[in-house]
Amino acid sequence: MTPVVAIVGRPNVGKSTLFNRLARRSLAIVHNAPGVTRDRKYAAAHLAGREVVLVDTGGFDPQNADPLSQNIAQQVALAVEEADVVLCVLDGSAPPTPVDHETVELLRRSRRPVLYLANKLDQTRDAGMDLYSLGIPELHPVSALHGRGTGELAAQVSKLVSRFEPSQNDASHEDEPRVAVIGRPNAGKSSLVNRLIGVERSLVDERPGTTHDPVDSRVVWKEEPFVLVDTAGIRRRSRVDAGVEAASVLRALRAMGRAEVVVLLCDATQGISEQDTRLLGLCCERQRAALVALNKVDLLSNRARRLLAEQSQEQLGFARWVPIVEVSAKTGHGLSQLVAAVVAAAHEYRRRVPTSQLNQFFERALERHPPPTRGGRAPRIYYITQAETRPPVFVAMTSAPGSISQSYQRFVTNQIRKAFGFQAVPLVVHYRKRSRRSD
Numbered sequence: 001m002t003p004v005v006a007i008v009g010r011p012n013v014g015k016s017t018l019f020n021r022l023a024r025r026s027l028a029i030v031h032n033a034p035g036v037t038r039d040r041k042y043a044a045a046h047l048a049g050r051e052v053v054l055v056d057t058g059g060f061d062p063q064n065a066d067p068l069s070q071n072i073a074q075q076v077a078l079a080v081e082e083a084d085v086v087l088c089v090l091d092g093s094a095p096p097t098p099v100d101h102e103t104v105e106l107l108r109r110s111r112r113p114v115l116y117l118a119n120k121l122d123q124t125r126d127a128g129m130d131l132y133s134l135g136i137p138e139l140h141p142v143s144a145l146h147g148r149g150t151g152e153l154a155a156q157v158s159k160l161v162s163r164f165e166p167s168q169n170d171a172s173h174e175d176e177p178r179v180a181v182i183g184r185p186n187a188g189k190s191s192l193v194n195r196l197i198g199v200e201r202s203l204v205d206e207r208p209g210t211t212h213d214p215v216d217s218r219v220v221w222k223e224e225p226f227v228l229v230d231t232a233g234i235r236r237r238s239r240v241d242a243g244v245e246a247a248s249v250l251r252a253l254r255a256m257g258r259a260e261v262v263v264l265l266c267d268a269t270q271g272i273s274e275q276d277t278r279l280l281g282l283c284c285e286r287q288r289a290a291l292v293a294l295n296k297v298d299l300l301s302n303r304a305r306r307l308l309a310e311q312s313q314e315q316l317g318f319a320r321w322v323p324i325v326e327v328s329a330k331t332g333h334g335l336s337q338l339v340a341a342v343v344a345a346a347h348e349y350r351r352r353v354p355t356s357q358l359n360q361f362f363e364r365a366l367e368r369h370p371p372p373t374r375g376g377r378a379p380r381i382y383y384i385t386q387a388e389t390r391p392p393v394f395v396a397m398t399s400a401p402g403s404i405s406q407s408y409q410r411f412v413t414n415q416i417r418k419a420f421g422f423q424a425v426p427l428v429v430h431y432r433k434r435s436r437r438s439d
Ligand code: GDP
Pocket: 009, 010, 011, 012, 013, 014, 015, 016, 017, 018, 059, 119, 120, 121, 122, 142, 143, 144, 145, 146
């Protein structure tokens, strides 16, 4: 699973500043639980080239006994439960407070790997020496605000999480599509997974130190093999009740990290929720193939099903390429269609369009409809190549990348879909300047 890195610390030490700096432009998923002062935030981030899930837990104050802060302390407990590495942020410009002592104590007992940061060291690398009175082995000086020391921090974290990288011992099924089932609590994930697995054959992958049971399950459905990732996570409910919804986001982010195809399972009786659209947004951002499965359709009348179909089209309009299938994990309705769609999606995700076809496409679709003139100049596109698969990435070589309008970029993407399909797959086209030398 993608390793989880949680940021904890008392209010105002700079957690959210650090989160934003480390997550950069990644889309954060915000989870707002009732009665919590600040939202939990999640983002997929790259730290020194390694993918992690970053969690900002919000603030907490273990010394304050009111229910609100207990709630927040619970969030931290959840973060610690789910995290592989914890970043404990301290204010390096001020003496430690009783809350800092408590925080450090809580973390010490958690037995997670923890990096302690002395933040707000904008000018100096020396934390107030009194921070060491917390009994911390090592303090990492940073300035989240100015980005000082955060590169080194990223490298440290990356090194720490490297032991959570997937092991190589399940290489025998390397070529089989890797599929993550995600969704809100009660959408029916465990029902679906159990139904698909039937007689289970699990791939246990053992890595030291994980709090999770990262078990994948290999499924052969009507002769189509694929691997469901993190099925143990789906079956295991979080021990911290208040965090079930938050934990489902975390789990989704984790599982997505190793999946090519994501099945977003929605409870059809509830319609598409905001959380569902956020999760789908995340699939788009991380460029995973995606399918939406509307579950529990056995509970809907035909009329309700039609209505839901229309609504979902509308609400998921930002990702029109995502197929929507109706299923019932309970009756088995639609499961064969779902598996067929998953396998097709994986195929598209890995597909490479032959250059000759791409050239023909270029002549037919793009040369005849060149980009419109902008600022008196007409940008030219010279050719287009497929640079990558899994996910497919195209590169268009052009005279002026900055002058290709958004609407023309959409046109190009739509044309590629029209010509080649790429169902269920987010398409990326980069526009690069062709240098003179390569003319
Ligand atoms: P959080 O409550 O722990 O999430 O703290 P925030 O990230 O909201 O930061 C609290 C305040 O500290 C904000 O005004 C930040 O601008 C400021 N801050 C955060 N990091 C730094 C830093 O490295 N240097 C300085 N001088 N201020 C910082």
